[in-house]
Each structure stands twice: as structure tokens, then as C-alpha cells.
Amino acid sequence: MLDIKFIRQNPDAVKDACVKKNIKCDIDKLLDVDQKRIKIKQDLEAIAAEKNKASKAIPQAKDQIERDTIIKAMKALDENVSNLEKKLKELEAEYEQMMLVVPNIPSEDSPISPDESGNVVAETWGEPKKFDFPVKDHIQLGKDLDLIDTEAGVKTSGFRGYYLKNEAVFLHFAIFWHALNLMREKGFKMFVPPTILREFALVGSGHLPAGRDEIYQIGNPGKLESGEEVKEPLYLTGTAEPSLLAYHAGQILNEKDLPIKMCGISQCYRSEVGSYGKDAKGLYRVHEFMKVEQVLICKNDIEESSQWLETMREISQTILKDLELPHRVLSICTGDMGAGKYKMYDIETWMPSRQAYGETHSDSNLTDWQARRLNTRYRDKEGNIKFPHMLNNTVVASPRILIAVMENYQQADGSIAIPKVLQPYLGGMTQIFAKK
């Protein structure tokens, strides 16, 4: 969410952001609704002030007659109130709905383009390996070495279901262990956050209302006295980011406690309704996976948060470098970055079967856009209350990262070598062979 005062003063900058981000949002209408609601609020406040004054006079009234006169006057004041209140309620609802859609202003250095074709390669690390034998994809490797079973997965859990098996299970957790250790060294507070979330957390992070289709909703049945069922909507989150950020929702933090560096490991759920045809095979696009996520809350200082965006990108690249996986960094263009973002990088890791880089990480600075939604604030040294900047980035997500590991580490004999850094987590295992 942007500051309404900012929108009032800079309507053109906001409209420009809508165009660059390819987001439909009628700023003129928003400002019109804003003005109307302010006007009604002022009228109601004037009435409330009169009523308060009269109300205070009642206990001082010297007799019943005087009291009745005042009460009569107050009732007269009430005449228009319910009408105005009804109107205000409608306007407020409309206003809030619109405010949730207004995008953040993208950074000056973000590439401008309506879609992902405008993303720019910012950095490349490592050379895609040349194989002197025909490469298999992770699906084939997974079958041959009995590591992945998608047929059974689909049987039990439907489209995009999968089982990880045997050494793949250990590989999966070895990667997470390695990631968690790195994050602890970097000074992050560690969390296993909840994945069943209330609406406000997802509205706060910006995943709602825009991403409603992407998110699984579950019911929390309760019963009214009448026997009617009521449900508070609950959602399965697609990332630890909302639960980590919402941890501080509604709080006023102290500047000396910033930055707050949080790291969460959680299961992640994505309905993927918008991508039925895409990546239908294998582990690339699945409905549930596990992810280590990093989140950071820092001062409202664009230079500082911009620096943290780079630092968080480096942390993620450290994991990929440890795993010796070739990868590249994309500077994401305005049309591909999402409404709340100021600046965004994706990291893509080389996947031999695709003969291409595939997205494995996503690093974003949302400045104060989320903090305003979550009402997370801090008091600076001068005592001013401000909204902090918030950032998030993938540390590592599996099984997607296993695609890169399995495919890049496959050997001529059909086995898979274990990356050196992971071997200690696997009891010194160096290679995965086909089972007899």
C-alpha cells in the first residue's frame, strides 16, 4: 500500500507505475472516492463534536426539563447520521479495496517492459557443463535410481503430485541443513513458521487480494447458535514470507532493533491454476514443496534497503556456489515484478535437460509497501514513527533445486555424484547408484 498523501500529491507518478507494471488501477477514481469519504467524515465529525458537547452538558443539567431539552436537540442531530454512515461505509470499503491494488513505484534502474521478455541478465556465474554422453532429465534419473515417483504421486495426490524417495530424501534435507547453517552464521533468527494463515497476513504481504487464485483456501468450521456454519477463511501459504512478516504486524519496533533478519523453513503450497499447461512433467512446477526463505525488515532508507537486496542475493548465490551450480541473475522488469515491488532479481540455475536456466530464487525489495499493509512501524532516534522497508528472498527451495543438482551431477554410468559440501550431511556418501 502507498501512502494516500503520496498518491494525492503525486498522482502522475502512481499512474506511471501502473502503466509500467501493466496494472489496471483507476487512480482518478481512487482520488475521487478519497475526497468524497473525507467530506462525509468531516460532516460526521462536526455532528459528533456537537453531540459530545451536549452529552457533557446533561450531567450538569439542573433539572429534568433542561435535560429533556438537550436530549431532544441531540436526537435532532442524529437525523442525518445513519444515512451518512451508510454512505461512508460504502465509500470506505471501495477506498480500501482500491488502495490494496495500487502498486508500489518501481526503482529507476528496473528495466521497463510489459512482460518477462524485458528482463535483463545482470550477472552470470559458472559455465554450463559439457557432457560427453547423452544427458537424462531428472525424471529419467529419478526413475532409474528410484529417487522420484511421479506416477504414484499423481495416483495419491492428483496432478503434479510426487514422491521423493531414498537418497533424494536425504539430498533434500542435506540442502536445507546446509542452508540453515549458513543463515545462522549470517545472523538470522530462525523460524519454522505456520503455513495455515489468516487473511490479514496474506493481505499484508500483498499475496491477497491480487493472487487469490494462486492460494489454497481452507475452512475453519465454527457454528453460530442458530446452527449456521461460519468459517473464518484460512489459507495455505505459498511461502514463509507472509508468516514471517506478520510476526511483527501491528507493532511499533525500536530503530535500535533494526534490521530484523528472519529465516524460515516451511512447506509451501501453490495452486498453480494459472499455469495448467506449463511444465506439466517432473518436479519443476509442483503444488507443494519446501523452502528456506529469508526476510528482512530495515529502516525506511532506500539506500540501506537497496544494499540489503544485494546482500540477500549474495547469500542465495553462496548456496549455489557451494553446490557448484552454474546460474545467472536477472534484473526483473517492471511488467514482471508484481505490484508491491520496488526492485527484484530472479536467480536462475542451469538445468541441463532444459538446455536453459530455470528460476530457483526470487529476491525483492518492497520498501514500505508491505509494512503499511501490516501496520508494522518503528520509532526512529528522533521519536518519529515510520514504516520500515521489507525484503525477501529464497534461500533454497526443494525439490526444484534437486532438478539442477541431479541433472548437473549425473555421471556417464547413470549414477549421480553428491556435491562435496553436502557429503558430510549424508554420512560421507559420494554417489547415488542404481539399486540392484
Add this chain to the structure above:
RNA sequence: GGUGGGGUGUCUGAGCGGUUGAAAGAGGCAGUCUUGAAAACUGCUGUGGUCAAAAGCCACCGUGAGUUCGAAUCUCACCCCCACCGCCA
């Protein structure tokens, strides 16, 4: 799932129809004293809106609705927390 007790500011905690935006204490900030510190004493210390700012005004005591001239206080529903019982990884 059942029964009982609760949700008040940074925290503890009082208030249970009308000068209560809210006692008291703790904490925090500033000052006096002190070589310095501690102690003691004095003062200040919620958020948001109107609003860019001051004064004024308005709103906020878990959330939402209601009763009333007037609600932190009464009614209803919901959410959450605590205790005990039941069930359970």
C-alpha cells in the same frame, strides 16, 4: 469436544453507564544532586485522522453488530488466550 476464567497503552494492572484517552506502578526520555555510577527527587512520555504544520475537533480499551441522549463499562455473535477434563502426533 466439555466446563470455568480472561483479553485495557511498551509491560504489570485498576476501572464495570456521564470531566476516563483511561488510576497506580514498572520501563523509557530529560533534568537536579554526584568526581562518576547507583539511589533519591522533579518534569515529560499512546496511536491514527482532519493535515504540510499548530490550535481545535474526531476516532480508537480483542473484532463486528446492537441498546442508550451518552459505552472501556450493558446485550449478542465471532476471534483469541489461560486453567481443568476428554481425545490425540
